[in-house]
Amino acid sequence: MSEINRDGDLELNIGAARALHLAAQDMLAPRRRRASKADVLAAIRRMGMLQIDTISVVARSPYLVLWSRLGDYEPGWLDELLAEGHLFEYWAHEACFLPIEDYGLYRHRMLDPEA
Structure with missing residues (x-):
């Protein structure tokens, strides 16, 4: 889960942070072929x-x-x-x-x- 705190900063839980990191490294896209x-x-x-x-x-x-x-x-x-x-x-x-x-x-x- 993620949310914007009152200071306008994005806060991520550990699962969302992991997913964001892996997606940025192009490691979450499903392989089609x-x-x-x-x-x-x-x-x-x-x-x-x-x-x-x-x-x-x-x-x-x-x-x-x-x-x-x-x-x-x-x-x-x-x-x-x-x-x-x-x-x-x-x-x-x-x-x-x-x-x-x-x-x-x-x-x-x-x-x-x-x-």
């Missing part, structure tokens, strides 16, 4: 970036992040999207896969990392 390569790209666009983490207990972190949002998908699609130029790798917070349409937002830092 097996994910496609386009769904992988759309998920990365919604997240804004996908952090590259080389730690691999079960699988590398980027693949687990996508699986948690998409369900069954082909992990090789991430590499294909990179090779096809739909994504690029850059240091954005950490090493990340980023949508190519955001390239211009990072170009100045590529040219002058101290900027």
Whole structure:
């Protein structure tokens, strides 16, 4: 349950706060079908970036992040999207896969990392 208090602030109970957090991470949407390569790209666009983490207990972190949002998908699609130029790798917070349409937002830092 949620309500607006007298100060105009939104107050959430723990269940509503959890649901809000999971929805914001795109983890509550029901899966209608097996994910496609386009769904992988759309998920990365919604997240804004996908952090590259080389730690691999079960699988590398980027693949687990996508699986948690998409369900069954082909992990090789991430590499294909990179090779096809739909994504690029850059240091954005950490090493990340980023949508190519955001390239211009990072170009100045590529040219002058101290900027």
